[in-house]
Amino acid sequence: MPRVSVLDSSGDAHSNIRTIVRNPNLGQSKCRSSRPASSRKRRSLHVDEDSNAGKSVVLSLAKGFQVLNAFTSEEPELVLADVARRAALDKGTTFRLLNTLVMLGYVEKVGDSRRFRLTLKCLDLGFNAIARSELRTQARPILRSLVGEMNEAASLAVLDGSDIVYVERIQAGLVRLGVDVRIGSRAPVYSTAVGQAILSLLPVETQIEVLEAQPRIKRTETTITDLDALLQRLCEVKAAGYALSNQENAPGLCVLAAPVIDRDGIPLAAISIAAPTMRITADDFERLGVAPLLRAAAQLSRALEAMGGATATVAKR
Numbered sequence: 001m002p003r004v005s006v007l008d009s010s011g012d013a014h015s016n017i018r019t020i021v022r023n024p025n026l027g028q029s030k031c032r033s034s035r036p037a038s039s040r041k042r043r044s045l046h047v048d049e050d051s052n053a054g055k056s057v058v059l060s061l062a063k064g065f066q067v068l069n070a071f072t073s074e075e076p077e078l079v080l081a082d083v084a085r086r087a088a089l090d091k092g093t094t095f096r097l098l099n100t101l102v103m104l105g106y107v108e109k110v111g112d113s114r115r116f117r118l119t120l121k122c123l124d125l126g127f128n129a130i131a132r133s134e135l136r137t138q139a140r141p142i143l144r145s146l147v148g149e150m151n152e153a154a155s156l157a158v159l160d161g162s163d164i165v166y167v168e169r170i171q172a173g174l175v176r177l178g179v180d181v182r183i184g185s186r187a188p189v190y191s192t193a194v195g196q197a198i199l200s201l202l203p204v205e206t207q208i209e210v211l212e213a214q215p216r217i218k219r220t221e222t223t224i225t226d227l228d229a230l231l232q233r234l235c236e237v238k239a240a241g242y243a244l245s246n247q248e249n250a251p252g253l254c255v256l257a258a259p260v261i262d263r264d265g266i267p268l269a270a271i272s273i274a275a276p277t278m279r280i281t282a283d284d285f286e287r288l289g290v291a292p293l294l295r296a297a298a299q300l301s302r303a304l305e306a307m308g309g310a311t312a313t314v315a316k317r
Contacts, residue, residue, distance in 0.1 A: 060097075063089055067097045068106065068118065073185075077115040135260070135269055136168045138303045142296045143170040143271065150280060150288060151273040154296075155181065156260075157194040158269045162213035163187060164195045167269070190216050190230055191223050193245035193257035194270040200237040201259055201267040207234055223248050242290055243270075246282040253277065254285045258297035263305050271297050 070086035071078060078086070084094035098116055101107035105121045139156040146154040153171035157164040163186045181187075189195030190211055199207050208227070216225040224230055237243040245255040257272035273293055275285050 063087070063093065064097050064101065067094060067101065068122065071116075071118050077110055077117045079114050079116070083116065135300075135304060139168050139260075139269075139271070139300055140170070142300050142303075143168060146170075146271075146273050146292060146296055147172055150285070151275055153181070153274045155194070155272045155274070156269055157192075157198075157257075157272065159189065159195070159198045159210075159267075160186070162189055162210050164189055164192055164198070164270075187249060188214065188216070188219075190225070191219050191245075191249040193243040193249075193255040194272045196234060196237050196243040196245075197257040197259045197270040197272075198267045200234040200243070201261065201265065204231065207231060219249055220247050220251050222246060241294060244282065244286050247277060254280070254282050256286065256289045256293050258293050260297050260300050260304070262301070268304070271300065 066087040066089065067083055070083045075082075080091060080094060080098065083098065084091045087094060089097070098107060102109065102116075106119055107116050108119050109115070110117055135158075136156065143154040143156060147170050153169065155166050155170075156168040157166045159165075166181055166183055166185045166187075169181060169183055187195070189199055199210060202210075208231070211227060211230055216227075216230075217223075218225055224233060242256060242258040245253075245257075247253060249255070253274055254277055255272050255274045257270045259267040260269040260271060261267050271293065273289055275289075280288075
């Protein structure tokens with residue numbers, strides 16, 4: 001499936017700053033509240049190991065990354081059996097991969113226990129990928145201007161598969177949001193305002209492909225999981241120019257998000273602001289927050305275009 005990479009003026013790809021697809025008719029596509037009949041079948045964004053692509057890839061390397069991805073911020077320390085189960089590998093293979101990763105310094109044993117955890121060396125991979133991003137550099141002062149008495153945090157996120165990834169975040173000194181969002185944190189597209197803001201500007205076929213790529217579970221009582229209802233929401237977001245999440249991804253949290261677009265109207269990322277519902281209602285948050293949010297998103301879009309960093313090109317995988 002094609003994906004879009006943001007290029008700087010020299011033609012170097014900004015890692016991780018990408019959306020899913022470029023469509024020359026994107027600006028002319030119409031919103032549809034229901035999925036096309038030909039697209040009702042669930043699709044996968046992952047390459048099948050049994051396909052022809054398997055002949056030109058190193059599956060053992062892929063298994064190594066499955067082991068790394070088994071660790072999460074909620075459960076940073078795991079025993080061998082837990083890693084094997086989460087990585088969908090047998091214990092013998094997992095044992096050898098863990099020992100290799102320990103030798104390379106990406107995993108370490110926890111004292112004298114049988115548990116393993118990731119080391120800080122893993123951060124190098126992520127930070128090296130986003131360190132050169134002009135999008136992130138240009139966004140930082142704009143995000144800082146959005147944080148104040150009403151907004152306790154402002155973030156920049158990009159689309160990666162069926163998740164969004166936070167690549168920059170500014171927050172007030174005393175944060176009462178009740179969520180742990182850091183640079184590199186991931187969240188599902190379907191339940192997040194930033195995800196909906198980006199996805200709303202993509203073709204309906206791509207929206208369906210992204211939304212169907214992972215199970216849609218109710219993260220809160222207000223999370224929308226029905227596909228047709230989500231497609232209708234994306235139509236509304238596109239018409240409004242911004243997305244509002246009223247506790248759909250995390251209880252007690254209101255989030256507003258607006259897309260950052262290139263000169264062709266293709267979404268490169270989304271800016272969001274967040275506030276706790278204990279301090280402000282969703283209606284008041286929307287009324288007071290939309291105008292500065294839209295100005296910030298437009299400012300970042302213009303800054304990237306002026307720097308020549310707002311051009312998107314298709315890179316097939």
